[in-house]
Amino acid sequence: MATNLYQMKLVFATHNLNKLAEVQKMLPNSIELLSLKDINCFEDIEETATTLEGNAKIKANYITEKFGYNCFADDTGLEVKTLNGAPGVYSARYAGEPSNSENNMLKLLSELNKKTDREAQFRTSICLNLNGKQFLFDGICTGEILTIKQGEKGFGYDPIFQPKGYNNSFAEMSSEEKNKISHRGLAIQKLIDFLKQLN
Numbered sequence: 001m002a003t004n005l006y007q008m009k010l011v012f013a014t015h016n017l018n019k020l021a022e023v024q025k026m027l028p029n030s031i032e033l034l035s036l037k038d039i040n041c042f043e044d045i046e047e048t049a050t051t052l053e054g055n056a057k058i059k060a061n062y063i064t065e066k067f068g069y070n071c072f073a074d075d076t077g078l079e080v081k082t083l084n085g086a087p088g089v090y091s092a093r094y095a096g097e098p099s100n101s102e103n104n105m106l107k108l109l110s111e112l113n114k115k116t117d118r119e120a121q122f123r124t125s126i127c128l129n130l131n132g133k134q135f136l137f138d139g140i141c142t143g144e145i146l147t148i149k150q151g152e153k154g155f156g157y158d159p160i161f162q163p164k165g166y167n168n169s170f171a172e173m174s175s176e177e178k179n180k181i182s183h184r185g186l187a188i189q190k191l192i193d194f195l196k197q198l199n
Contacts, residue, residue, distance in 0.1 A: 008030065008031045009032045009070070010031055010033055010070055010071060011033075011034045011038075011063055011072075012033055012034070012035060012071070012072060012073070013060055013063045013071050013072065014036065014074070015036055015037075015044070016155075019155075019184070020033070021175075022175060022179065022184065023184070023188055025175060025176070026179055026185065026189070026192070027188075031195065034069070036063075041063065045058065045062045046058070047059070047075065049089070050089060051125075052075040052076065052088075052089055052123060052124070052125040053075075053136060055075035055089065056073045056074055056125045057073075057127045058073075059075075059127070060073040060128065060129045060134070061127075070128075070130045070131065071129055072126055072128040072129070072191065073127050074124055074125065075125055076123065076124045076125075076156075076183060076184060077090075077122070078091045078108075078120060078122055079120060079121050079123060080111075080112070080118075080120040080145060081117060081119040081120060082117045082118070083111060083112075087108065091156075091157070092104075092156075094107055094108065101156050104156075105149065105157060105159065105160050108145065108157070108160070109145075109147070112145055118146075119143075119144055120143060120144055121141060121143065121183075122140070122141045122161065122182065122183040123139070123140050123183055124138060124139045124140075124183040124184045124187040126138070126139075126187045126188070126190075126191055128191060135194065137187050137190040139185065139187030139190065141163050141164075141182050142163070143161055143162050143163040143164045144162055144164070145160055146159075146161070146162050146169060148160075149169075150162075150168065150171060150172055151169045151172035153170075153171045153174070153175070154170045154178065157170075163182075166181075170182065
């Protein structure tokens with residue numbers, strides 16, 4: 001049975017309110033985005049996979065199996081070339097638990113101290129569970145790690161990531177500007193394009 005985009009409810013399996021707000025701005029009004037709080041899910045879903053795709057699947061499957069909703073989940077990693085792709089799947093807890101963006105950034109800047117190659121990329125993997133089927137989408141944004149924090153917007157590693165072709169960090173961009181080029185923005189756009197095709 002075809003899913004009607006204009007009557008669609010989707011759960012975004014995240015407790016991160018920044019991510020939720022960022023994605024909500026990108027979705028058409030015809031898609032009602034539900035948070036984990038909206039469905040009374042307050043558990044921290046353990047991300048035990050060793051890949052971004054694996055963690056996205058774990059979160060999406062948990063919601064579908066326990067709550068019965070169509071849903072999508074994402075996992076995002078910052079991959080630094082000279083660190084062999086680290087912090088990667090461990091980006092959110094790079095400096096240890098509890099996860100703390102400030103400490104994560106400080107650790108990364110320390111690891112890159114005196115290194116000239118600061119090439120990096122953000123990568124997002126999205127898993128969509130829809131009507132008993134599973135679909136994967138990804139988005140990549142290349143750039144470099146700055147030597148100092150710049151900007152007050154955004155979250156996570158945004159103040160120290162400068163996308164290729166730009167002279168400012170993610171944290172210096174408006175959410176609209178960031179969403180057009182960001183890893184998550186590109187992955188979400190693929191998700192939206194896919195949902196539109198179902199009509």
